[in-house]
Amino acid sequence: MLVTHTQNQTKKKTMNCHVVVVLTLLVVVLSVFLGLYLTSSEPATPPEYGDGWWGRGERPEEEEDTSIRQVWISIPDSFIEDLNARLDRRRLFQNLEDSKFNYGFNPLYMQSVVHYWRNNFNWKQQEQVLNTYDHYKTKIEGLDVHFVHVKPKVEDPSKVRPLLMVHGWPGSFYEFYKILPMLTDPLNHGGSEDDVFEVILPSIPGYGFSEAPYKQGFDAIAAARVFDKLMVRLGFEKYYYQGGDWGSLIGYYLSLIQPSHVLGYHSNMPAGQPPYYFxxxxxxxxxxxxVIDDDEYDRVFPLGEKFTQLMAASGYMHLQATKPDTAGYGLTDSPVGLAAYILEKFSGWTNPAYNDLEDGGLEKHFSIDDLLTNVMIYWVNGNIAPSMRFYKESIPKMLSEPANHVVNVPTGIAALKYELGYMPENWARQIYPDLVSYTRMPRGGHFAAMEEPLLLAEDLRQFVRKVEERQ
Known part of the structure; x- marks a missing residue:
């Protein structure tokens, strides 16, 4: 009987291997046919610059107020008192033994985060940090658009380059605060007098301190147009652009609808889909x-492992692209829920291995003050739901009209090691034929400017130098 049992096990293992091989071949064949079908279909119509109105009610007949108003970040004490009362009334749940961050934000670690938030975090002090740089608002297409404007102090203004930097979700303009000195005061931060930028950091409408759209349809193309109008209003007909996450997609579309204004597009998460992607x-x-260089293999393959990681990290995307408002109620009402939802992304998106740590590795690259400041920007503005709507407006359109256009502006790509998606250099050149710079970063994840500001600043500087050396 023992021999028979062993033989049966061997046969089952052999059969299982055959099934795996057959299924793998089937998936490959289907992927090839799917890729050929999608590639052979008519390419999406290139987007137009267009126009829009996202304010309340009908668009008024009179001209829009184009004045630029300086503002200061100052939240009433009543907001903080309400926050503290909610933190005091928090309801947490039991920890699952040895779950680390694999089930989401670890309940045991959340207790320490909430304790720090309630008893040690000083919002008024963080307001002073936010107000280190000048904040402004201006009306564009019916919305109050917030932006930070940092002008360097230099003897020769002709060397200063305008730079538009755009954040993503669940980040904010605050992501760029650590990189700002490296770009606006390079002599004291590892650069030269030829590396000086005048930086504009807008909040995407519905994020940060920008007003949320009142109309459906505000997507990445609309945001690109709004930000181009902002730069022109500030006197910049030509400027450089940098962004990741949504900021990357906005820059991608901006480079398509207004290429003459974009001196160079730099991204740490380049948008677009190369031909025959599947x-x-x-x-x-x-x-x-x-299809790929040997030293890039572990950034794209094995496909099953990468697909599993992507699925584990992208459940939020399906929710936000379909029913964002439903989840928005709980996140708007509960500061603990909001913190868990946002901060969990700063763990797994920085390095997927951090899911196996009790604290999610959050304090390996970020301070709790910085993380909570970003959460507070969502909390005090009550705009987590509007920020999630950006997925509802953008993703269905991306699926029906693939981002398969060719971007002809000078492009630089910083490919960080643990970014959610990786685009190999030879694939990138099919979307960005004028690929001036491509850097495989030795480390770093999704929140590049906040996690690895020096690495990103150095890559941006060398990209701009290469662009200008050709002129």
Whole structure:
């Protein structure tokens, strides 16, 4: 009987191997046909610059007020008192033994975060940090658009380059505060007098201190147009652009609808889909050397492992692209819920291995004060739901009209090691034929400007130098 049992086990293992092989081949074949179908279909119509009105009611007949108003970040004490009362009334749940961050934000660690938030975090002090730089608002397409404007102090203004930097979700303009001195005061931060930028940091409408749209349809193309109008209003007909996450997609569309204004597009998470994308993935899963360099293999393959990581990290995306308002109620009402939802992304998106740590590795790269300041920007503005609507407006359109356009402006890509998605250099050149710079970063994750400001600043500087050396 023992021999028979062993033989049966061997047969089952052999059959299982055959099933896996057959299924793998089937997936590859289907992927190839899907890729060929999607690629052979008509390309999406290039977006137009267009126009829009996102304010309340009908668009008024009179001209929009184009004045620029300086503002200061100052939240009434009543907001903080309400926050503290909610933190005092918090309801937490039991920890699951040895779960780390694999089930989401660890309840045991959340207790320490809430204790610090309630008893040690000083919002008024963080307001002073936020007000280190000048804040402004201006009306564009019916909305109050907030932005930070940092002008360097230099003897030769002709060397200063305008730079528009745009955040993503669940970040904010505050993501760029650590990199700002490296760009506006480079002599004291590892650069030269030829690396000086005048930086504009806007809040995407519905994020930060920008007013949320009152109309449906405000997507990445609309945001690109609004930010271009902002730069022109500030006197910049030509400027450089940097962004990741939504900031990258906004820059991608900006480079399509107004390429003459974009001196160079730099991204740490480049947008766009190269030709035969699914075919490349299918072929690469079996013969990777045919589609990718050997030293890039572990950033794209094995496909099953990367797909599993992506699925584990992207549940929020499906929710926000379909029913963002439903989840928005709980996150708007509970500061603990909001913190868990946002801060969990700063763990797994920085390095997926941090899911196996009790504290999610949050304090390896960020301070609790910085993390809570970003959360507070969402809390005091009550705009987590409007920020999530950006997915509802943008993703369905991206699925129906793939981002498969060719961007012809000078492009620089900083490919961080643990970014959620990785675009190999030879694939990137098919979308960005004028790829001036491509850097495979040795470390870093999704929140590049906040996590690795020096690395990102150095890459941006060398990209701009290369662009200007060609002029």
């Amino acid at each position: 075919v490349k993935l299918a072929i690469g899963s079996i013969f990777p050397s045919l």
